[in-house]
Amino acid sequence: MSLYPRKKAILALSDGTVVHGWAVGHEGITGGELCFNTSMTGYQEIFTDPSYHGQLMMMTYPHIGNYGTMARDDEARKVMVAGIITRAFSWEFSNPMADRSLQEYLEDNEVVGISGVDTRKLVRHIREKGVMNAVISSTELDEDKLVQMAKDWEDMAGLELASKVCREEAQTVHGEGGLKVAAFDYGIKQNIINNLRDRGCTLRVFPAKTSLEEVKEWNADGYFFSNGPGDPNATAEYALEIVEYAKSTGKPMFGICLGHQLMALSEGIEVGKMFVGHRGANHPVKNLDTGLVEISTQNHGFGVVEGSVDEKVAQVTHINLNDGTIEGLKFKNFPGFSVQYHPEASPGPHDSAYLFDQFIDLIKKHKA
Incomplete structure (x- = not known):
């Protein structure tokens, strides 16, 4: 039996693509422009970068959370991404300098996330189709509703943030x-x-x-x-x-x-x-x-x-x-x-x- 909660979550893209996974971070619904970052380290700096405000951040490096979080690595006062997508989320961390786990950090900042996603496949999809809006949900699991929500999400083009x-x-x-x-x-x-x-x-x-x-x-x-x-x-x-x-x-x-x-x-x-x-x-x-x-x-x-x-x-x-x-x-x-x-x-x-x-x-x- 797993030591960590296994609550279902869904990632729905505006083109109708639906991906199932497991909820991480705060439970709820979030949305924004789906993009990806190829960095192997620095997830905390990425999540707190104000330039990512209003975007769902998919990390291409598979293991995220393994070294926890520490206050000195924040680039801004709070987490700026609208949500996160990972392949393998680490609930535990191995870092004597860390203040808390990534799970605790996301919960404290009320950031919704999903793990267990084939990020390599999804990145190829985005590279072929272009960036698009998406929704992550761990509370509403109706696929059609979530796809429609992604379609209705405000576009980044023309947006002043x-x-x-x-x-x-x-x-x-x-x-x-x-x-x-x-x-x-x-x-x-x-x-x-x-x-x-x-x-x-x-x-x-x-x-x-x-x-x-x-x-x-x-x-x-x-x-x-x-x-x-x-x-x-x-x-x-x-x-x-x-x-x-x-x-x-x-x-x-x-x-x-x-x-x-x-x-x-x-x-x-x-x-x-x-x-x-x-x-x-x-x-x-x-x-x-x-x-x-x-x-x-x-x-x-x-x-x-x-x-x-x-x-x-x-x-x-x-x-x-x-x-x-x-x-x-x-x-x-x-x-x-x-x-x-x-x-x-x-x-x-x-x-x-x-x-x-x-x-x-x-x-x-x-x-x-």
Whole structure:
């Protein structure tokens, strides 16, 4: 007899696909865009990444939960994923540094999940059909009802989510180097803040919807635009005012993920929904300036549209070697650059940490 509860659960996709498994985490019903992450470690950092807000996260690595959870690994104040899907869920953990099991962590954060799923088969299905909405349920087990619920779930395209995950008021994070950076929180990860602070920056971290007057008052030496969830075209409706102001100051600018997309949109470059998206800690990206290949951490379902980059306004600096998509831009009308992937890399490799140094060097050069 099993030592752990075995309650049935169902994963229903909007295309009618239904998968049966066992409930993990909080009991209930949840839904969102079904995506997958290929990272072998770092499930806690993934689950707390604000860029995953409103999405169901399927982990391709089969064993999840085996090293428990610890407070220091959170990237945000709470779990951000809408639900989780795993192949083999570990109720017990082997890690003396862990605070609690993944099961306790998910229960405390009221996150619904399903295990016992053939994730390899389901990932192939998503790669062939494209991302789609889905529902996980451990309380309602009527397949037809759940499929209809998935069909009716709100699409990610056109959805503005950054203002739902950002901090409610501006916060100052003190560094020791005398550089002042205005960082815009569209779902900023804690390790981005750590990387900038550790390089001597004092940050004023502003909520997504911040007045221009408040930003001007800080009088920053440089501007950083963060990662975040949702459709960048929807976020741009209020965020571009700040981007345009930052450009007008002539001071250095740096953007990651959603921030990269917003900087591109400000220069008339198109950003669109991807067929599947990139999510994992093992994506090869080529730096076109150096010719070196970086192994990168990625999490995005939208991207800069190839062919929409006017060489008069921006230079493509990085490309994804898996599919040739654009991963980095250097702008020509203002001192700014941006990348689609995550150089703060937690979890993941540190090949791209130099980008933070590049930003700091730009700021110092401008101040000089």
